Amino acid sequence: MIEFQHVSKTYHTGTVAVSDFSLVVPSHHITVLVGSSGSGKTTLLRMVNRMVEPTSGAVLIDQETVAAKNAVALRRSIGYVMQQGGLLPHRTVVDNVATVPVLNGVARRTARRDAMSLLERVGLDPSLGKRYPGELSGGQQQRVGVARALAADPNILLMDEPFGAVDPIVRRELQDELLRLQADLGKTILFVTHDIDEAFRLADEVVVLRERALVAQQGVAAEILAAPADDFVRTFVGADQAGRVLSTRMVSGRAVAVDGTGRVVGVLE
Amino acid sequence: MTYLKGALAWLVDPAHWGGAGGIWVRLGQHLLTTALVVGVAALISLPVGIIVGHTRRGSSAVGAIAGAARAVPTLGLLTLFALALGIGLTGPVMALVVLAIPSALAGAYAGIQAVDPAIGEAARAMGMSEARIVWQVEIPLGAPVIIGGIRAATLQVVATATLAAYVADNGLGRYLFIGLKTRDYAQMLAGALLVIALALILEAVLAALQRVVRTHVTAPGTARRTQTHT
Numbered sequence: 001m002i003e004f005q006h007v008s009k010t011y012h013t014g015t016v017a018v019s020d021f022s023l024v025v026p027s028h029h030i031t032v033l034v035g036s037s038g039s040g041k042t043t044l045l046r047m048v049n050r051m052v053e054p055t056s057g058a059v060l061i062d063q064e065t066v067a068a069k070n071a072v073a074l075r076r077s078i079g080y081v082m083q084q085g086g087l088l089p090h091r092t093v094v095d096n097v098a099t100v101p102v103l104n105g106v107a108r109r110t111a112r113r114d115a116m117s118l119l120e121r122v123g124l125d126p127s128l129g130k131r132y133p134g135e136l137s138g139g140q141q142q143r144v145g146v147a148r149a150l151a152a153d154p155n156i157l158l159m160d161e162p163f164g165a166v167d168p169i170v171r172r173e174l175q176d177e178l179l180r181l182q183a184d185l186g187k188t189i190l191f192v193t194h195d196i197d198e199a200f201r202l203a204d205e206v207v208v209l210r211e212r213a214l215v216a217q218q219g220v221a222a223e224i225l226a227a228p229a230d231d232f233v234r235t236f237v238g239a240d241q242a243g244r245v246l247s248t249r250m251v252s253g254r255a256v257a258v259d260g261t262g263r264v265v266g267v268l269e
Numbered sequence: 270m271t272y273l274k275g276a277l278a279w280l281v282d283p284a285h286w287g288g289a290g291g292i293w294v295r296l297g298q299h300l301l302t303t304a305l306v307v308g309v310a311a312l313i314s315l316p317v318g319i320i321v322g323h324t325r326r327g328s329s330a331v332g333a334i335a336g337a338a339r340a341v342p343t344l345g346l347l348t349l350f351a352l353a354l355g356i357g358l359t360g361p362v363m364a365l366v367v368l369a370i371p372s373a374l375a376g377a378y379a380g381i382q383a384v385d386p387a388i389g390e391a392a393r394a395m396g397m398s399e400a401r402i403v404w405q406v407e408i409p410l411g412a413p414v415i416i417g418g419i420r421a422a423t424l425q426v427v428a429t430a431t432l433a434a435y436v437a438d439n440g441l442g443r444y445l446f447i448g449l450k451t452r453d454y455a456q457m458l459a460g461a462l463l464v465i466a467l468a469l470i471l472e473a474v475l476a477a478l479q480r481v482v483r484t485h486v487t488a489p490g491t492a493r494r495t496q497t498h499t
Contacts, residue, residue: 051390051393072397075393076395076396080394080395082391084387086391087391090410090486090487131490132490134488134491
């Protein structure tokens with residue numbers, strides 16, 4: 001369990017990135033922080049592994065404040081996936097995946113063998129292990145990024161817009177892959193995105209953020225869509241958009257779902 | 270043309286190659302002096318440049334120092350050191366180190382600083398210590414530019430090391446100063462040709478090293494990538 005207790009972050013330039021944010025991120029679930037740029041969502045994520053130190057307040061993992069932990073050791077115990085993979089371009093895919101285990105003192109050969117099976121786990125051909133990140137497609141690189149984050153078998157996975165730089169079709173595949181992995185692994189995942197559809201697809205719980213990480217609404221996707229807390233959330237999730245307002249029409253004795261523009265989107269059973 | 274013919278004749282004379290003041294010995298001295306100077310300059314510049322590049326602090330100071338040092342006239346500095354330290358190699362070596370530092374420093378700083386900050390951030394988030402980030406990420410990725418700085422410094426030093434002979438019995442510069450004094454212009458030109466040849470060889474060697482580091486350390490797999498895509 002990750003707990004944010006009244007955290008704030010003010011940069012020395014005077015910019016307030018986060019203002020008095022509190023949240024409990026339950027274990028073994030996917031919690032998605034969603035907001036536009038400037039909402040401080042990435043800042044919050046980076047407080048968990050001490051890439052950013054809060055100006056006030058505390059972040060706790062399993063009741064222990066992260067500020068008391070050694071930052072390097074803490075980071076090795078938490079998986080981190082970032083946008084565009086953040087892979088080391090001068091190391092092979094398999095060595096990238098093996099990075100954290102090797103840092104933790106696992107023998108290189110063992111770490112590489114484990115890395116190979118992790119590649120398979122995230123849906124990559126192990127033969128790609130010998131390649132360099134630059135030789136892979138964007139989607140493949142993201143899969144490697146996920147494999148790398150899982151390599152030391154952390155309880156917590158932090159994902160910072162991990163699928164933001166790939167095309168929509170690949171993004172969809174990666175989201176499915178993540179859900180499939182999560183069904184097996186049951187990690188505590190804190191996921192950051194600006195894409196509300198991605199948030200709704202992945203999240204057990206969605207936290208919609210305004211500027212300065214003020215919580216606009218928190219809940220499961222259905223609740224947020226059904227009852228947006230205010231106009232901000234309503235606009236952000238697009239509750240009024242034609243694509244979200246569906247109605248049914250009877251055709252040949254069956255109920256056909258139609259969106260706000262009159263376009264048929266599916267059939268009800 | 271007569272000078273050039275004379276210089277070539279001087280060069281092919283086997284008598285000029287052997288012995289204590291022979292070409293081989295002078296060439297060796299010149300190389301050793303260059304290596305010593307570049308070594309000392311690298312020892313000073315690389316850590317400073319790498320730390321500044323890594324922390325991204327003090328870059329304006331580095332720029333100012335490098336710029337100012339570049340503007341120092343080497344012959345003047347050499348005379349100053351020679352007057353203070355007397356005849357011998359110490360003065361020229363120190364003057365040449367001052368000459369070599371700006372290029373080496375700028376290369377080290379630029380090489381590290383040019384590494385995509387996102388890669389360093391990712392390494393940090395992975396749980397690499399700052400020292401590891403420098404050694405295992407930033408130096409390998411910045412290596413070609415760092416070596417480029419050393420290469421530029423070497424080129425300047427190998428050419429300017431001729432001045433060491435002004436105050437010390439050392440290096441290929443002796444042929445220039447002796448030739449000048451005795452009006453033996455063939456010998457003088459021969460000395461100059463030797464310095465040029467040495468500079469070109471060092472340049473080729475360091476360029477090759479840079480290439481090897483680039484394709485094997487910094488961006489391995491790029492050669493293969495170009496092959497598969499064409």
